[in-house]
Amino acid sequence: QKEVEQDPGPLSVPEGAIVSLNCTYSNSAFQYFMWYRQYSRKGPELLMYTYSSGNKEDGRFTAQVDKSSKYISLFIRDSQPSDSATYLCAMSDRGSTLGRLYFGRGTQLTVWP
Amino acid sequence: EAGVVQSPRYKIIEKKQPVAFWCNPISGHNTLYWYLQNLGQGPELLIRYENEEAVDDSQLPKDRFSAERLKGVDSTLKIQPAELGDSAVYLCASSRDQINNEQFFGPGTRLTVL
Numbered sequence: 475q476k477e478v479e480q481d482p483g484p485l486s487v488p489e490g491a492i493v494s495l496n497c498t499y500s501n502s503a504f505q506y507f508m509w510y511r512q513y514s515r516k517g518p519e520l521l522m523y524t525y526s527s528g529n530k531e532d533g534r535f536t537a538q539v540d541k542s543s544k545y546i547s548l549f550i551r552d553s554q555p556s557d558s559a560t561y562l563c564a565m566s567d568r569g570s571t572l573g574r575l576y577f578g579r580g581t582q583l584t585v586w587p
Numbered sequence: 588e589a590g591v592v593q594s595p596r597y598k599i600i601e602k603k604q605p606v607a608f609w610c611n612p613i614s615g616h617n618t619l620y621w622y623l624q625n626l627g628q629g630p631e632l633l634i635r636y637e638n639e640e641a642v643d644d645s646q647l648p649k650d651r652f653s654a655e656r657l658k659g660v661d662s663t664l665k666i667q668p669a670e671l672g673d674s675a676v677y678l679c680a681s682s683r684d685q686i687n688n689e690q691f692f693g694p695g696t697r698l699t700v701l
Contacts, residue, residue: 482627508689517591517678517692518630562629574643575690577629 477501480563480578489587493550497563497578500544504565504576507539509548512560512580521561522548553585589613591693593679599699605667608696612660612681619656620690621664622678630678630692636662637684669700 480497487493495509506525510518522537524530530537536549546565550557560580567574592611600606612619617638622630633652635643638659647654651670656662666673676695683689 478629480629510692515694515697517680517694520689520691523689564629574632574635575630577631579628 484582503567506566510562593693603668610679616681620680
């Protein structure tokens with residue numbers, strides 16, 4: 475079992491829809507949680523960065539972390555065709571391996587006009 | 588602010604040949620990472636540098652892979668000899684330091700081994 479599990483999709487939604495993406499993890503030591511967006515043939519781009527539990531909002535994007543359930547989510551409101559990409563969750567623990575990111579396999583999202 | 592620069596963007600080689608990838612991190616970022624990304628998978632860490640010191644290379648296949656970061660700025664990742672299974676995207680990332688580990692990625696080098 476991988477440390478981070480993420481449904482690869484694909485997920486296809488109409489423009490304007492609310493998108494929900496999520497990941498589960500097994501390592502209770504994870505403290506830092508991130509969402510990356512990766513366009514085809516590009517490197518991952520950091521979208522959201524949160525520490526420990528709670529919510530964080532940035533424009534149309536909201537990240538949620540539930541450490542008790544080992545579950546994180548990314549919500550995209552008013553989705554746009556330009557949001558079409560692969561979304562990767564990533565997380566990191568503290569201690570000697572601080573800095574190593576453990577990634578999910580990514581969810582491929584298509585937003586159609 | 589310029590992003591992480593990688594070259595080449597694409598590389599096609601025959602198996603058993605050597606190959607090298609180059610990365611220049613964001614200016615002022617002390618921590619540099621090399622990741623491997625297979626098709627349909629998330630990136631997996633190969634090696635992490637703090638300045639010129641490799642502080643986490645436990646995932647680097649040392650029989651054929653090597654890396655260096657002389658002077659603690661740009662870095663080179665080498666494979667010798669390459670195998671068919673090495674076909675993947677090699678990503679470089681950097682962060683300001685290991686405490687503030689917001690990592691910023693380069694575009695990657697797509698390697699095809701024939």
